Amino acid sequence: MSSHVLEEAIRCLNCKKPLCQQGCPVHTPVPKMIEAFRQNRLNQAGEMLFQNNPLSLVCSLVCNHERQCEGHCILGRKGSPVHVSSIENYISDSYFDKMKIECAPPNGKRVAVIGAGPAGITISFVLAKMGYSITIFDSRDKIGGVLQYGIPEFRLPKTILERYRSKLLEVGVKIRPNATIGGALEIEELFRDGYQSIFVGTGVWRPKKLGIHGETLGNVHFAIDYLSNPDAFSLGSTVAVIGMGNSAIDVARTALRKGVQNVTLYGRSDHTAANEKECAYAKLDGAEFEYHRQIQEITEEGPVFNKVLYDEEGNFSGYSDETELIKADSVIIAISQGPKNKLVTTTEGLHAAKNGLLIADEEGTTTRSGVFAAGDVVHGAKTVVEAVDNAKKVAEAMDRYMNGLE
Numbered sequence: 001m002s003s004h005v006l007e008e009a010i011r012c013l014n015c016k017k018p019l020c021q022q023g024c025p026v027h028t029p030v031p032k033m034i035e036a037f038r039q040n041r042l043n044q045a046g047e048m049l050f051q052n053n054p055l056s057l058v059c060s061l062v063c064n065h066e067r068q069c070e071g072h073c074i075l076g077r078k079g080s081p082v083h084v085s086s087i088e089n090y091i092s093d094s095y096f097d098k099m100k101i102e103c104a105p106p107n108g109k110r111v112a113v114i115g116a117g118p119a120g121i122t123i124s125f126v127l128a129k130m131g132y133s134i135t136i137f138d139s140r141d142k143i144g145g146v147l148q149y150g151i152p153e154f155r156l157p158k159t160i161l162e163r164y165r166s167k168l169l170e171v172g173v174k175i176r177p178n179a180t181i182g183g184a185l186e187i188e189e190l191f192r193d194g195y196q197s198i199f200v201g202t203g204v205w206r207p208k209k210l211g212i213h214g215e216t217l218g219n220v221h222f223a224i225d226y227l228s229n230p231d232a233f234s235l236g237s238t239v240a241v242i243g244m245g246n247s248a249i250d251v252a253r254t255a256l257r258k259g260v261q262n263v264t265l266y267g268r269s270d271h272t273a274a275n276e277k278e279c280a281y282a283k284l285d286g287a288e289f290e291y292h293r294q295i296q297e298i299t300e301e302g303p304v305f306n307k308v309l310y311d312e313e314g315n316f317s318g319y320s321d322e323t324e325l326i327k328a329d330s331v332i333i334a335i336s337q338g339p340k341n342k343l344v345t346t347t348e349g350l351h352a353a354k355n356g357l358l359i360a361d362e363e364g365t366t367t368r369s370g371v372f373a374a375g376d377v378v379h380g381a382k383t384v385v386e387a388v389d390n391a392k393k394v395a396e397a398m399d400r401y402m403n404g405l406e
Contacts, residue, residue: 005090008083009034015074020084023072026053026389030069030084037091046095049088054125055118057096057163058147059385060089061156064275068385096163101171104131109402112137112195114181114343117145118384119201119375121164122391123398124173130399134173135195139180143168145203146376147384149228150247152254182342187350187371196402200358200366200373201391204337204381210242214298215333223247223334230254236329237261240303242295243334244272249279251332252287262286264326266293268308294319302328339377347371355380364394365401372398 012034020030029048036045049056065071065085073081109132113120116138124134142148144161168175181187190198207222209215219236223243226233227250239260241248244267252263263286265272270291272279283289292308303326306319339356349368351359357378364372374394375387 004083005086009038009087011075012038012082013074019072019074020069020082023067024069025383025385026059026392028052028056028069028084028088033091034082034084034087037087042091043095043098045091046099049092050095050099053385053388054122055384055388056088057092057160058118058156059388060085060092061160062147062151063385064383066276096167099167101125101129101167103129103171106133107131109133110135110195111398111402112181112190112198113201114138114187114199115145115201115203115375115377116140116143116175117201117203117375118147118387119203119391119394120145120199121168122388123199123201123374123395124168125171126392126395127398128168128171128173132402136168136173136175137179137181137185138175138177139183139202141177143175143177145201150224150250152227152250152257154253154257155250180342182346187343187347187368191370196370196405197398198371199364199394199398200343200371200377201375201387202339202343202377204339204376206338206340206356207333208336208338210295210333210335212295212297217298217300219300219329220298220331220333223251223332224337226251226332227254230258233330235260235332238302238328238330239263240326240328240331241265241334242303242331243267243336244269244274244289245334245336246274246278247336248332248334249274249282249287251334252282253278253285255332256285256287262288264288264290264328266290266295266303266305266326268292268294296323298331299325302326303331336381338380362393363397364390365397370401372401 014031018031021027033045033048069084070081075081111132111134113124113136116136128134143165207224239255241251244265248265255263293305294308296304304323309317311317344350344352351367358373360366360373360378364374366373372394374390
């Protein structure tokens with residue numbers, strides 16, 4: 001691994017106008033990071049990465065690098081791009097545990113962070129470094145949100161999240177697991193107890209339904225529920241996955257690793273919406289892909305489909321009259337998620353759009369004074385690195401707001 005990383009670092013051209021950096025949503029300083037690494041200044045390179053992206057160690061594993069940094073590398077135009085993700089992972093992994101995070105003296109101001117997902121973790125690090133007293137409230141027993149309960153172990157080892165928990169505690173962040181705000185505790189009580197501002201990063205955990213007959217049957221499950229704890233499910237030997245996004249790919253690869261013999265993903269279009277590399281791995285694992293299928297209903301024997309029809313020019317023209325039953329022991333629906341509504345229904349002045357996502361401006365300011373939000377609960381299901389970038393901007397806005405309270 002180290003030999004490969006060194007070889008990749010040497011290949012970097014250190015471009016004056018780094019397209020790799022422009023292609024990264026959080027604008028990771030790729031050339032400077034690689035240059036420091038090549039000069040044996042690993043700690044400096046690691047510090048550079050963490051300062052720019054507190055979740056650099058995670059993003060080096062789960063980002064869609066082919067569409068971001070590596071996809072913009074100039075070497076990729078005629079050959080192979082620099083494998084930025086491997087270099088970033090090696091540096092971040094080597095540096096993380098020995099990293100000493102310098103925090104400003106305590107300023108006496110208290111911040112509540114609701115949700116320990118990517119946005120919540122980012123906000124906590126950024127504001128803790130500014131001197132704020134942070135308490136994270138999460139409805140689950142472990143931190144990470146979608147990183148913990150939505151991404152399989154083979155893509156993101158959960159020991160990494162334990163390392164993040166230790167580092168949060170190290171900088172003075174308090175963590176309250178199994179604490180749902182909007183349940184026994186409400187936002188009004190957080191303000192009552194002296195929190196100057198509140199951040200909402202609760203993500204999207206409500207599965208989107210197909211709205212068809214059969215969704216309540218015992219052989220039907222939702223992707224986000226399955227990925228939260230695959231061992232709780234008995235799927236049988238044949239599984240049909242409805243959807244071809246990243247969650248669908250994770251479901252397929254997980255099910256095959258858990259002993260399912262046959263997994264097929266079904267989609268309406270002629271391509272997948274998932275990471276190309278993950279799709280390739282899914283095929284290697286044994287998953288099959290069926291395109292141009294429109295699901296009509298689900299039975300106890302399996303899903304029923306129409307074929308999607310196209311004209312000679314490749315434009316959608318309708319559906320076939322004939323239907324086809326695909327026999328499967330289990331059906332898993334993987335067509336994205338939306339937010340739960342506990343916070344909105346229990347907080348006066350906090351409003352959501354028709355799709356359930358919290359209404360917030362570019363700085364994360366919601367319709368309730370003192371309450372900020374970022375990540376998937378505002379923008380819908382996006383990538384980890386986009387949540388980090390969004391949260392960093394919101395942290396600055398929260399800092400300005402709390403200083404303005406004086």
